[in-house]
Amino acid sequence: MPKHYRPAGKKKEGNVAKYITRSKAVKYLQISLQNFRKLCILKGIHPHEPKKKVEGTHKTYYLMKDIAFLAHEPILEKLRDIRAYDKKIKKAQKKRNEERAKRLLTRRPSYTLDRVIKERYPKFIDALRDLDDCLTMVHLFAALPAMDTEKLAVQRVHNCRRLSHEWQAYISRTHSLRKTFISVKGIYYQAEVEGQKITWLTPHSLQQVVTDDVDFNVMLTFLEFYENLLAFVNFKIYHSINVKYPPILDPRLEALAADLYALSRYFAASSRFQAVESADPNLAIQENAAIEDKDTRNDESELRLAQLQHQLPANEPGTLMQLVEEAAGEDNDDEETKVCKALFKDLKFFLGREVPRESLLFIIPAFGGVVSWEGDGAPYEETDKSITHQIVDRPSQKHTFFSRNYVQPQWIFDCVNARIILPTDDYLVGRVPPPHLSPFVENEAEEDVPxxxxxxxxxxxxxxxxxxxxxxxxxxxxxxxxxxxxxxxxxxxxxxxxxxxxxxxxxxxxQYHDELKMELQGVPYTTRESISNETDRQSPAETTDGKEESLINVLPDPDPDQIAKDASSMATVVMSRKKRRLYEAMQIGKERKEAHINLLKQRKKKAESSKKSA
Amino acid sequence: MVNIMDTNEEECVKEEVTLDVEAETNPRVEESDSSEDEVAPLNTVGDVPLKWYKDEEHIGYDITGKKIKKQARKDMLDSFLAGVDNSKNWRKIYDEYNDEEVELTKQETRLIRRLLKGKTPHAEVDPYTPYVDWFLWEDAKHPLSNAPEPKRRFIPSKWENKKVVELVRAIRRGDIKIDKPKEESCLYLLWGDDSRSADKAPGINYIPAPKPKLAGHEESYNPSVEYIPTKEEVDSYNQMYEEDRPKFIPRRFESLRNVPAYENAMKESFNRCLDLYLCPRSRKKRINIDPESLKPKLPSRKDLKPYPSKCYFEYKGHKNAVRSISVHTSGQWLASGSNDGTVRIWEIETGRCIRIWEVGEGVQCVAWNPMTGLTILAVAVGLDVLLLDTGLGDDEEQDKIKKLLHVEATTVANDSDHNGSLVDWLQHDKYKGIRMRFCKTITSVEWHRKGDYFSTVMPGDSRGILIHLLSKKLTQKFSFKQHGIPVATKFHPSRSYVFIATNKAVRVYDLLKQKLIRKLEPSVREVSSIAVHPSGDHVIVGSREGKLCWFDMDLSSQPYRKLECHPKDITNVAFHRSYPLFASCSEDSTSYVFHGMVYSDLNQNPLIVPLQILRGHAATNGRGVLDCTFHPRQPWLFTAGSDSVVKLYCH
Known part of the structure; x- marks a missing residue:
């Protein structure tokens, strides 16, 4: 009888019953591999590593429970339907029944992902926790060109753009952006929503490099899920600040690719509307707001109409909007939000043509600043006297106003990370700005602080x-x-x-501490003591009374390093093997880190010396 | 148009019909009046794409099959000037087929104008003339068709009707939808009420994906100088294996406008996707602790005093590595045997060398008789074991020793007969002792606590352990089978047990009952030494890989603790007779002193604390400390080194 003999009627047990290889799973579900992949991506099912790989080491194992879960998935049925339907279309096309093919194409069966999203993220906080990848991907695809060869339609790119702008508008509006970082890969943002830190990466707004060594089917499936997820998340967050979703934007601004600004105006308009709805009559309303007040008492459709006709003023200080914003904001903002909100409070910015506009249009309002840009639809012109900072990124600025600072875009990012208004001297036009540091590195924890x-x-x-x-x-x-x-x-x-x-x-x-320590140990003094005769035997014990045990060591060369090494090696002797291995591994990691820090220090020293000599 | 054609045809036919009569009379019948027929086309290539002849020198062939040469190409400027001069130039059309210019006549232009207006080409033709049936019906015998019009021509089609009904029904049923599907937004408040906890959290198997690593300083578009690798470093990266190569090499850009699009953005995003759906996830406990906290909390060494901690004395005099040392029970004398062929006896307190024996060969082992009165020293030298009278006791004791160390010639003869060539007990004349002659090299001598029996170990022999009785000058073979090469023997401090250490295991035999009691398995590569606790319940075993094993005889046959203290071979281990101390010495020229407290309470495990690393011996010929032994009463440790020095460490 073989060792693992299982009697005929007995069920499988253990790893055999618990795990299933991928090919078996595909066969079990009776779908194609592509659809299996799609299903796994949508449902968030990933392989597991069994303790014992029964079928072989080079195979991918899924949990049998996960596969059974997939087998009951309605989307699975839907995928089969789609397949059958696609055959119909193909048949019609091949029979040159164009009309039928066209009619069929309009009614292709589709599935919705709301149930899957709810299943994967039962609570909103779960969804927020997993939003990093989603945002990064959506922002990346928002920057891609539409490609026929890769089945990336224009609508999807536009949808990505819209979703990403909606998200940014919310973050900017609620002042929940915390950190920003310009890296070679793009611009990192970190926001805090409902206590969750969400970090995402947006590519630099340039034509992206599309490589052909990626499988677009996989990426598009991910994108499909992420688009849905972000749409629902946006719905929820807009709902939480009492703004209707999806927002209706000013088509003129949208055409000018100033979506963010359009969104912020939409926010302003809707919040004004709601504030008036819920306003108590005692609210101090200024004179100039009275006329608008009348307008906004009307129903929402009228408001939209008004908005489309540009009748509402932009974010001018002193209007009702500002009032509402403050009234709503004061009570429920936490400390950090308040700080963020007030960072650029009294500053007015103007962006040059060459700076990344989208990013700065997002950041500056998020920290309470007012911003305009060169181009159509801008709230104010370059000649505005009240502008305090102009962001330029060119070797030299020809015409300058004396009333404002001309700074490079990095200044904004560094100010945001430092939470203070930095001196602009180093960031002036034409200078090489100081190094841009990552806000994600905890400087206290690291040993090498730039x-x-x-x-x-x-x-x-x-x-x-x-x-x-x-x-x-x-x-x-x-x-x-x-x-x-x-x-x-x-x-x-x-x-x-x-x-x-x-x-x-x-x-x-x-230095002082070191000396003190040396003195405490009394190390150098004990070495000098001669141990020539027997009467001296007690003397070291007396002199070292009440001090460290290591003092008693009287070796020919009892340097403190040796003592410390001895003490540590003696402690490792009594450790259990497991702990000792762990300790050794940790030491290796520590050494690697130190080596890295040393390398940095060395490079720094070299750079400094070369600078001095030059 | 059709009408026009019809009428033309009719006319033609009419003409023919009319002309038919006079066909024979008029030979012009063959001729047509159209101008095209008058001049046959020069070119005979037919209706082929003219670009075929684009690169040729001819445009085609004439009717005789000769090549028609292309005309010289006109200068554009000349042709333009000619056009300007000649007011009729607009009539000229270039005939590509025949490669010639054709001038349109007035009639032809008129014809074209009419055609452009959509009229008949000839003004004289009336397209709307009444139809005249020219067929003469009355003389025709066979009509073209006489069948009456069928009924089906007058009623609607049945099958069409069926098809329509089917479609109507399908539309009514909703199978076919005419109007376009409405584009409705499927978005709604998905997470309406989060406070409701009915929503099941994902199962225990759900592991959220780890977040991507956040960017550090080095990823900045403008990092500090220290993050940018030098040119040599970048070159060295290129020589690395693909896996070891850093994924990201920091770069510096002078300003933000210079930063290009990241070339690996798609690739990295794709890799992240792959990680998300293809990587097996598992929870790993990541310990975020200070490595120092892994070290066990040891009791303060101060509380465990006294223990040997510093070198207090050095006994110098040997010329070569000291192989073995032994302290007399009285605590007064130290015997040492060296590779230089001498055995020395030192007074411990003063460090004075009292006696020296030249034994010729390198000494393997020295051992004092454990009885206080009997100052007999056993020395293993080569094939011999010498039992020497040191002459340190008083007269009474001296007499006793002399009696013991007297070998009668007859017993020698008897023994030699009895045991064959196993051992010869001989009187050593020079040193007034006994010389025992063995067949193989003796490595260790061990006395029984009562000082009468002693055992010797011959590693070269399969039955290399012999037990001797000094008073009767008898030698016995050890009656059990040896497993492996014997290394050392120890007598139990209170019972009649003997511990036999072979290179693989330690076996405990009861000498009275003549049976095996325990087998201790240190599971080390090679056992080198063994020591027994004074209580007899604990054994330490030193191995050649530097591991020290502590066995509790009441527990299992596996070691209670294994201490990896030395990087090189352990040469000897020793217990103190009264203090809770034990020590190990090794070839890495250090020796460890441990606190080894054994409790009488059986539930309490022994406490083992490393106390001190004793250094001081210099490594010579790759060997360090060769032997160590404790003072019988004081917490002092003697170590013998290969640097020919014996050291005394005191507390």
Whole structure:
């Protein structure tokens, strides 16, 4: 009898019963491999690694339960229907029955994914948690050209664009953007929605490189799911801020590819409408808002009409919209949102033609700024006197207004990450900006902190009025750090000086601590003690009374390193084997990290020395 | 148009009919009046695409089969000028087929104008003349068809009707829908009420996908200088294997406008998709702890004092590596045997060398007789074991020793007869002791606690363990089968047990009952040494791979603890007789001192704490510390090194 003999009537047990290989699963479900893939993507079913691979090591194993779950899936039936239907169409086409083929094509069976989404994400928070990939993918496809060869229709690209803009508009509106980062791969954004940190990557707004070594079928299936998911998520979040979904946009602005601005206007309009609906009569309404008030008391369709006719003003300060926004915002915003909202509060921006407009149109309003751009449909012109910052990205600016700063786009991103208005000196037109640092790296946890991060930290502390950045400035001046920084009183050199001083202090302190430690251990002194005669036997014990045990060690060369090494090696001796292996593995990881840090330090030193010599 | 044609035809036919009569009289019948027929086309290539002749020098062939040469191409400027000069130039049309210019006549232009207007080409033709049936019906014998018009011509088609009915029914049923499907939005508030907990969470098997790694400083479009690899480093990346090569090489752009589209965006997105739906997911516990917290909490070493911790004394005098040392029970004398062929006895307190024996060969092992009064030293040298009278006791004891170490000639003869060539007990004249002659090299000598029996180990022999009785000068073979090469023997400190360590396992035999009691399996590569706790319930075994195994005899045959303390061979292990201490020494020229507390409570496991690493011996010829032994009363450790020094470590 073989070892694993199973009697005839007995069910399978263990790994054999629990797992199924992919080819068997496809056969079991009686569908094609493509459809199986599609189903797995839509349902979020992934392979599992069994403890024992019964069918062979090079196979993919799925949980039998998952496959049984797929077998009951209505979409599976729908996929079969579609297949049969496609045959009908093909037959009609082949028989040159064009009319029938055309009629059939209009009524192709389709499936909806709402149930699947609800099944995969029973709660809204679950969906938010898994939104990273979804947003990244939708943003990528929004930037792709429509391709006939890859079955990527124009409508889908437009849909992606629309969805991504809707999402950005919401984030911008609720001021929930937290971090931004320009990388080589694109621009990273991190927002916080309902306590979930959602990070996504948008490609640089250029013609994307479409490679042919990717399987578009797989990507489009993912995109199909993500489009649906994002649409439902957008619906939910718009619902949560009392805005109708899907939004109806100003076609003029849409045509100008200023969707985001159109969306923000839509928000403004609808919030005004709702505020008036629910407004109590005592609400202080300004004079100029009275006329609009009358308009907005009408029903929604009229509001839309009004909006389409551009009768509503743009986001001008002092209108009712602003009032409503503040009234609604104050009570339920958390601390961070408030900070984010007020970052660019009194600043007015103007974007040059060459800067990435979409990204800045998203970021600046998200942090409370007012923004316009060069082109049609812009809220205000370049000649506007109240503009404080103009974002340009060109080697030199010919015509300049003295009342405003001309800065490079990186300044916005760095300000956002630092949460303070940074001095604009380094970011002026034509200069090489300081290094752009990732906000996702916790500088406290890392050992190698870039210099600029330290500078920013110092400036942050200055803006919080914690320490005096310079001895020359008294407290009076520090009260208004914001303006102080903007005016550039704390120049970069001075900030650097402060950093340098701090570093020196730290070095001194460290040295002192080291000495103290050495003294405590008394290491160098015990070595000198001769151990010549017997009467001395107790003396070291007496001298080292109440100190570390390692002192007793009187070797010819009892250097502290050796003692520490001995102590650690003695501790490893008594560890269990499992723990010791783990400890060794951790040490390897630690060493690798240290090597990396050393490499960085080395490169830095080399760069500095070459700069000095040059 | 059809009408026109008809009438023309009719006319023609009429003409023919009329002309038919005079056919024979008029030879012009063959001629047609059309101008086209008058001049036959020059070219005879027929209706073929003219581009076939584009590159040729001729345009075709004439009727005789000769090539028609192409005309010289006119200069564009000349032709234009000619056009300007000549007011009739617009009439000229280039005939591509015949490669010639044709000038249209006035009639022809008129004809074309009429055609363009949609009129008949000839003005004289009236398209609307009444129809005249020219067929003469009355003389015709056979009509073309005389059948009456069938009925089906007058009633609607049955099958068409059926088809229509079918369609109507299908439309009524809803199988065929005429109006276009409405584009309705299927979006709704999917997560309406989250507070309701009826929604089942995904099952236990659901593992959410890990989020992609967030970008670090190096991915910035403008990273700090230290993140950008130098040219040599980038070159070295190219020489790496594809898997080891860094996926992303930092680059620096002067400004944002210079940043190009990322070339791998699609690829990376696709790879992420693959990861999401093709990678098996499993939960892995990731320990995020300080590695130091893995180390066990050891009791403070201060509380475990006294233990040997520092080198206090060095006994120098040997010329070569000291192989073996032994301390007398009284704690006064230290014997050491060295590779230089000498055995020395030292006074421990003063470090004075009292006696030296030159034994010729390298000493393998020295062992004091454990009885306080009997200052007999057993020395294993080559094939011999010498029992030496050290002459350290008082006179009474000396007499006793002398009596013991006297071998009568007759017993020698008897023994030699009895045991064959196993052992010869001989009187050693030079040192006034006994010389036992073996057939193979002796590596270790071990005394029984009562000082009368002692055992010797010959690793080269299959029955290499012999037990000797000093008082009767008797030698016995060990009566059990040896498994493997014997390494060392130890006597149980209180019972009549003996521990036999072979290179693979340790076996415990009861000498009185003559049977095997335990087999201890250290599962190490090669056992090198063994020591027994003074209580007799615990054994430590040292191995050649540097592992120290602690066995509890009450527990299983597997070691209770295995300590990986030395990177090289352990040469010896030792227990202290009274203090809870044990030590191991190794060829890496260190020795470890451990605290090994054994509790009388059976439920409590022994406590093992490493106390000290003793260094100081220099490695010579790749060997370090060769032997270690504790002082019988004080917590002192003696170590013998290959650097020919014996060291004393005190607390």
């Amino acid at each position: 210099d600029y991060a330290k500078t920013i930290k110092l400036l942050q502390a200055a803006s919080r009025k914690e320490i005096m950045p310079m001895p020359g400035i008294d407290k009076q001046d520090l009260e208004d750090t914001q303006s102080l920084l903007v005016e550039g009183i704390i120049s970069r050199t001075e900030a650097n000086e402060a950093a340098e001083r701090k570093r020196k202090m730290a070095i001194l302190e460290k």
